[in-house]
Amino acid sequence: MTSMSDRSLSDTVVSAKELGLTFQTADGPVTALTGVNLAVEKGDFVSFIGPSGCGKTTFLRVIADLEKPTSGTITINGMSPEEARRRRAYGYVFQAAALYPWRTIEKNIALPLEIMGHSRDEQKARVARTLDLVNLSGFEKKYPWQLSGGMQQRASIARALAFDADLLLMDEPFGALDEIVRDHLNEQLLELWARTNKTICFVTHSIPEAVYLSTKIVVMSPRPGRVTDIIESPLPKERPLDIRETPEFLEIAHRVREGLRAGHSYEEHA
Amino acid sequence: MEQASFLRDRLLPIGTVLLALLALWYVFVVVLNAPFERDQAARAGGTIGFMELLPKTMAQERPVLPAPHQVFAELWDTTVNKAITSKRSLVYHSWITLSATLLGFSMGAVLGVLLAIGIVHNRAMDRSLMPWVIASQTIPILAIAPMIIVVLNAVGISGLMPKALISTYLSFFPVVVGMVKGLRSPEQIQLDLMHTYNASPAQTFWKLRWPASMPYLFTSLKVAVAISLVGAIVGELPTGAVAGLGARLLAGSYYGQTVQIWAALFMAAAVAALLVIIVGIAHTRVLKRMGART
Numbered sequence: 001m002t003s004m005s006d007r008s009l010s011d012t013v014v015s016a017k018e019l020g021l022t023f024q025t026a027d028g029p030v031t032a033l034t035g036v037n038l039a040v041e042k043g044d045f046v047s048f049i050g051p052s053g054c055g056k057t058t059f060l061r062v063i064a065d066l067e068k069p070t071s072g073t074i075t076i077n078g079m080s081p082e083e084a085r086r087r088r089a090y091g092y093v094f095q096a097a098a099l100y101p102w103r104t105i106e107k108n109i110a111l112p113l114e115i116m117g118h119s120r121d122e123q124k125a126r127v128a129r130t131l132d133l134v135n136l137s138g139f140e141k142k143y144p145w146q147l148s149g150g151m152q153q154r155a156s157i158a159r160a161l162a163f164d165a166d167l168l169l170m171d172e173p174f175g176a177l178d179e180i181v182r183d184h185l186n187e188q189l190l191e192l193w194a195r196t197n198k199t200i201c202f203v204t205h206s207i208p209e210a211v212y213l214s215t216k217i218v219v220m221s222p223r224p225g226r227v228t229d230i231i232e233s234p235l236p237k238e239r240p241l242d243i244r245e246t247p248e249f250l251e252i253a254h255r256v257r258e259g260l261r262a263g264h265s266y267e268e269h270a
Numbered sequence: 271m272e273q274a275s276f277l278r279d280r281l282l283p284i285g286t287v288l289l290a291l292l293a294l295w296y297v298f299v300v301v302l303n304a305p306f307e308r309d310q311a312a313r314a315g316g317t318i319g320f321m322e323l324l325p326k327t328m329a330q331e332r333p334v335l336p337a338p339h340q341v342f343a344e345l346w347d348t349t350v351n352k353a354i355t356s357k358r359s360l361v362y363h364s365w366i367t368l369s370a371t372l373l374g375f376s377m378g379a380v381l382g383v384l385l386a387i388g389i390v391h392n393r394a395m396d397r398s399l400m401p402w403v404i405a406s407q408t409i410p411i412l413a414i415a416p417m418i419i420v421v422l423n424a425v426g427i428s429g430l431m432p433k434a435l436i437s438t439y440l441s442f443f444p445v446v447v448g449m450v451k452g453l454r455s456p457e458q459i460q461l462d463l464m465h466t467y468n469a470s471p472a473q474t475f476w477k478l479r480w481p482a483s484m485p486y487l488f489t490s491l492k493v494a495v496a497i498s499l500v501g502a503i504v505g506e507l508p509t510g511a512v513a514g515l516g517a518r519l520l521a522g523s524y525y526g527q528t529v530q531i532w533a534a535l536f537m538a539a540a541v542a543a544l545l546v547i548i549v550g551i552a553h554t555r556v557l558k559r560m561g562a563r564t
Contacts, residue, residue, distance in 0.1 A: 066462055085468055092466045098459045102481045102560035111477065115467045143561035 012078075013167055013199045014040035014063055019072035021058060031224035032058045036072070038218065038227065042166075045193055045200045047210035048218045049256060050263070055225025056203045056218075060169050063201065064092050076167070088116060090167040091160030095175055097152035099144040099159075106131070106140035109159045116163055130158040133192060150181040154188075161196070168200045174209070183241060186212055190239055207260075211235075211253045212244055219256055221263025229259035295338055302334040303327035336529045344533040357513070360537050366514040367502045368541060370430050374437020375498035375545075379491060381438060382445025389446070390453040390479070391471065400450075407443050411436065411501065416508035433505035433514075440501040441494035445487075452486025453479045484560060488553035495545040503538060515541075 019036040022029045033055040040046050048056035061067040062074060065081035076084035084090065091112075099108045106127045113123045131137050134154040144152055153173055160168060174182045186209060193200055204210050210217050211233065219229040233252055235243065243249055300323075307326050311318035318326075328337040336344075345360065352359035385403065388395045415436050422432045456478050464474045506516025515538050522531035 064466055066465060085466065088468060090466070092463070094459050094463070096459055098457070098463055100460065100478070100481070102484075102562075104561065112467045114477070115464075115469045115473050145561075145563055 011042045012039050013042050013044070014038065014074070014076055014201070016059075016074045017072055019059075019062070019069050019074050021055070021062060021067060021069045021071075033062070033069070034224045034226050036227050038230070040199060040201060040216075042199055043197055044216055045190075045202065045214050046216045046218060047214040048201065048203045048220060049205060049207065049210045050220030050225075050260065051205065051222055053222035053225065054220040054263075055222070056220050057171050058225065059220075060171050060201060060203050064090060064169055088112075088163060089165055090169050091163065091165045093153075093157050093160045093168070093170040093173045095172045097144070097149075097156040099152055099155060101144055104141050104143055105136065105147070105155050108144065108155060109162050112159060112163045118163075126162050126164075130162045133161060133195075134158045135188065148181075150177050150185060153177065154185065157189075157192075161192075166198055168198050170200065170202045172203050172205065175205070182209070187241060189213065194237060207253050207256050208244060211249060211256060212239065212241075217252070217256055219259035219263065221260070228263040229255075231255055231259075292338055295335075296328075299333070299335050299337045300324060300327045303330055306330065306334070332526045333528055336532050340529050341532045341536060344529045345536060348533060349537075360515075360518070360533065363513055363515050363518050363534070364537055364541055367433075367499070367506065367516065367538075370433035370502040370505065370514070371437055371495075371498045371541075371545070373430060374434035374501055375441050375495050377434065378438040378441030378494055378498060379445050382442040382490070382494070383449055383487070385442070385446045386449030386453055387475075389450050391475075403443065403446050406439070411440060411504055412507075414439070415504050419505065419508060433502045436505040437498040437501035441498040444490040444493040444497070448486045448490025448493075449483055452483025455486065456482045481560065484556060485553075488549060488556065492546050492549045492553070495549050496542050499538065499542045499545065 016036050016038045019033060019038075020031070021033040022031050036055075036059060048059060050056050058067060062069050063076060063081060065085040074081060076089055079087070079089070099105075100111065103111065109127045109130055110123045113126055118126065127140070128137070131140065134157055136151060136154055136158060139147065139151065139155075144155070147155065153176075157170075157173065160170075174185050177185065189200075190213060202210075202213060204213075215233050215237075217229075217231040217233060218227055219231065220226065221228045231252060235248060235252070304323055304327055307318060307323050307330075327333070328340070330336075333340070348358060348360040352361075354361040354365075356362060385399065389399055390396070418436055418439070419432045422428065422435070453475075460478055460482075461474070464478055469477070502514070503516040503519070506514040507520055515534050518534040519531055522528065522534060
């Protein structure tokens with residue numbers, strides 16, 4: 001038996017302490033993030049919600065080592081973000097599918113596997129498995145332009161899943177899709193999360209999406225980008241779509257909305 | 271159905287323009303060659319009527335502007351009616367020029383791609399090289415071509431290579447410019463993706479930058495292959511070369527053989543068109559294999 005502190009240490013996937021990031025721009029410094037303290041535990045589904053400019057995407061990019069913080073500390077599985085990236089600790093899903101147009105769907109999903117040096121047989125098996133996971137079997141030989149926007153985004157999720165990283169970082173992956181497709185993909189994402197037991201960090205600006213998906217909701221506000229509230233969701237792991245009409249759901253949604261409004265008010269409505 | 275639309279969409283407009291150009295050409299033939307005929311008539315002590323003058327303007331031996339049928343007769347005579355090994359065969363001369371063109375084009379394409387790779391991957395090269403690349407093209411090729419040939423001759427390089435080098439000098443430029451843009455064409459999000467995979471620069475190059483640059487590569491190759499031909503012809507002018515399309519042009523102008531000049535010009539245009547079409551076909555094929563929408 002490991003001690004309690006050991007256990008909690010090894011189960012924390014992302015740990016940020018007093019994290020800050022200031023961009024130097026032509027118009028002077030812009031504080032994208034300041035004083036962020038957050039712990040993401042293994043198996044969590046954490047949503048980051050807030051208006052544009054609140055630093056939610058920046059925070060995700062810091063985790064992914066796509067941006068360097070200028071103050072504070074952050075560790076991924078106890079490592080620095082750069083080390084975590086070198087060890088391919090996470091899969092990243094961007095706002096746009098960013099599929100390579102000259103590759104078929106299966107080749108797109110095989111891209112990270114090629115780079116990480118998996119054998120051809122291994123690539124084939126993993127591509128088949130992840131395509132099945134996102135319900136895209138049968139579209140292996142299609143080119144991205146032959147797929148709808150929702151299917152392209154699913155393919156990009158498959159690509160992020162293909163190399164079995166335990167952490168999935170998703171930056172408004174469904175932002176450009178219509179409501180119906182979005183509902184459907186949200187449902188599938190929860191199913192996938194339950195099946196794979198991954199840790200997911202999910203950036204969104206939709207309150208229902210954040211509440212429906214998350215075990216933990218991080219409410220952020222802009223100028224300077226900071227965390228204003230962290231809400232632990234009491235909703236069960238099993239979530240049918242109509243859970244969104246229950247009082248519990250609406251109560252959390254209300255609290256998120258209040259948090260967003262509080263963060264907003266003194267700037268825009270002062 | 272398909273043929274009908276080919277007739278309507280391609281043949282009809284192109285044919286109409288062609289006919290209009292031919293008609294205009296004949297008008298100019300009459301206008302430009304008439305003074306000579308009037309002169310002749312005046313010297314013989316008479317005048318010449320228009321109906322008499324008309325056929326004569328189209329059958330001069332050294333017209334100011336040869337009539338289209340004279341040019342095509344010359345083309346036919348020097349391609350079909352001569353053995354291709356003959357010094358009087360345009361096919362022979364075209365081949366001399368074409369071989370220099372192809373060699374120069376290949377070297378130019380490789381040089382252009384290599385320079386572009388260097389410029390995209392190395393800040394120092396980006397800063398230092400690009401101004402020189404642009405400056406190189408501001409020097410008139412007609413001024414530099416004789417010097418290249420003289421200098422190379424002095425170190426014992428003659429024949430095909432000097433001409434090919436002038437082709438290279440002209441053709442590397444569009445390739446550098448096009449490929450720098452092409453290799454930089456991937457979006458930030460696509461590059462970020464490679465970063466999250468911890469991909470090496472070589473992997474990013476071969477799996478992202480290179481395939482993304484293909485449309486740019488072929489577009490610049492089309493320009494490059496056409497000016498390679500110009501380079502090879504220009505390379506034949508100052509040497510007093512005995513063979514090649516440039517030599518034909520030069521000889522034609524020495525002896526006032528305008529028909530020969532025009533025939534060589536048309537041959538050069540046909541060769542250039544053929545080269546551009548070949549690159550165009552390769553372009554379509556490659557992009558089709560890369561899954562482009564057809």
